[in-house]
Amino acid sequence: MRAAAGYVWGDSPLHRTPASAKLAALLALSLAVALAEGPALAAALLVLLALVALSRVGWRRALAPVWGMRWFLLLVVAMNALLLSREGALLELGPLALTPRGLAQGLTVATRVALVAALGALLTATTRPQELVEGVRRLLSPLARLGVPVEPAALAVGVTVQFVPTLLRESRQLIWAQRLRCGDVASRGIMRRAVSYVRLLVPIFVSAFRRADELSAAMEARGYRLSDTPTGPRTREGRRA
Amino acid sequence: MSQVKRIVVAAVCAALGIVLPMAFHAIPNAGAVWLPMHIPVMICGLVAGPVSGAVTGLLAPVLSSLLTGMPATGMLPQMAVELVVYGLVSGALSEHVRTGATSRDLYVSLVGAMLAGRAVRGVASALIFSPGAYTLEAWVTTSFVTSITGIVLQLAVVVPIVVSLERAGLVPPRYPQQ
Numbered sequence: 001m002r003a004a005a006g007y008v009w010g011d012s013p014l015h016r017t018p019a020s021a022k023l024a025a026l027l028a029l030s031l032a033v034a035l036a037e038g039p040a041l042a043a044a045l046l047v048l049l050a051l052v053a054l055s056r057v058g059w060r061r062a063l064a065p066v067w068g069m070r071w072f073l074l075l076v077v078a079m080n081a082l083l084l085s086r087e088g089a090l091l092e093l094g095p096l097a098l099t100p101r102g103l104a105q106g107l108t109v110a111t112r113v114a115l116v117a118a119l120g121a122l123l124t125a126t127t128r129p130q131e132l133v134e135g136v137r138r139l140l141s142p143l144a145r146l147g148v149p150v151e152p153a154a155l156a157v158g159v160t161v162q163f164v165p166t167l168l169r170e171s172r173q174l175i176w177a178q179r180l181r182c183g184d185v186a187s188r189g190i191m192r193r194a195v196s197y198v199r200l201l202v203p204i205f206v207s208a209f210r211r212a213d214e215l216s217a218a219m220e221a222r223g224y225r226l227s228d229t230p231t232g233p234r235t236r237e238g239r240r241a
Numbered sequence: 242m243s244q245v246k247r248i249v250v251a252a253v254c255a256a257l258g259i260v261l262p263m264a265f266h267a268i269p270n271a272g273a274v275w276l277p278m279h280i281p282v283m284i285c286g287l288v289a290g291p292v293s294g295a296v297t298g299l300l301a302p303v304l305s306s307l308l309t310g311m312p313a314t315g316m317l318p319q320m321a322v323e324l325v326v327y328g329l330v331s332g333a334l335s336e337h338v339r340t341g342a343t344s345r346d347l348y349v350s351l352v353g354a355m356l357a358g359r360a361v362r363g364v365a366s367a368l369i370f371s372p373g374a375y376t377l378e379a380w381v382t383t384s385f386v387t388s389i390t391g392i393v394l395q396l397a398v399v400v401p402i403v404v405s406l407e408r409a410g411l412v413p414p415r416y417p418q419q
Contacts, residue, residue, distance in 0.1 A: 113313045120307035159252030167260045205402045209411040212253040216246035
């Protein structure tokens with residue numbers, strides 16, 4: 001299981017930047033990276049390296065998501081390099097043809113994906129979940145005039161980000177408990193490993209919904225209210241549950 | 242179910258939509274084959290309604306892409322559209338389908354959502370994301386051939402999980418008098 005991104009304590013200039021500014025910058029940079037090619041992509045890479053140095057979260061932590069995606073990125077490069085075209089092929093193997101154009105295209109796509117993943121990880125490493133919620137709320141606040149429910153949106157983002165490490169820890173505990181009962185599933189075939197994960201789904205969901213129940217009860221007990229628009233499932237008589 | 246609980250359930254399901262793929266990625270190519278992110282989105286729609294389902298369908302892929310790098314940026318828009326439709330349609334059908342049996346209601350809603358999500362993804366890919374380059378064969382392959390294991394998994398686990406949640410008293414029962 002890959003490590004989840006999380007906050008890294010620090011007092012760097014990036015830590016002190018408001019979350020809304022970092023979120024807006026992430027969106028702008030992601031868009032720029034998606035459109036960039038050649039020298040512009042190299043410039044984006046330099047910007048990322050400068051931001052990592054500025055954040056002082058450590059190279060290993062900042063680039064962990066890219067390392068986690070290494071096989072996927074290699075696959076992207078390989079598929080583009082071998083399947084894009086046959087024009088000017090350096091090497092041909094049946095239906096596969098290694099071309100400089102395909103290789104360049106694969107490297108461009110993989111670099112874009114890696115850059116966006118690293119930028120996202122840098123945001124979560126330098127921003128506390130509460131600050132992230134506040135940032136989302138501020139960023140979305142102009143949309144409130146158009147009737148967009150900003151408060152529930154910010155609450156949903158905040159609860160999601162806060163629950164990821166908790167649910168990850170609980171899932172790991174359930175996997176360890178299963179290993180103790182049934183042996184190490186990782187050493188078995190892919191199918192048996194997958195079936196062992198599927199068996200864990202019911203306890204994982206029950207545990208997560210129990211936490212949701214407790215959290216919503218605690219919030220309501222403390223007087224947290226939103227506009228009460230009924231959208232849940234109806235009972236047989238047509239009443240909302 | 243109160244509005245606060247609906248939002249918390251949507252957020253917790255979105256968190257599961259991030260955590261489950263991380264667990265399944267221990268298996269090669271699991272994301273495209275087992276479709277672990279689809280399960281919490283559909284469950285959220287079935288138990289908390291169309292708005293919560295759509296919120297989970299949007300938050301799960303976007304935040305997962307941000308926190309773990311998966312799905313990759315190029316795949317994100319198509320996946321988000323598909324998942325939003327799953328959440329929306331499973332919730333809308335769950336609200337309106339009343340056959341008198343919980344499991345039957347849930348299966349009708351689930352299958353309807355699975356078909357609608359794939360159809361909308363195909364149309365969106367053909368018209369918006371890959372205009373001119375997306376074929377019917379590609380749609381059938383990605384929607385029904387590569388993901389057949391994920392389809393079987395969803396049919397096998399989603400309804401039993403919802404029934405387990407009802408029995409545990411964590412979501413309101415569809416037919417309280419039974």
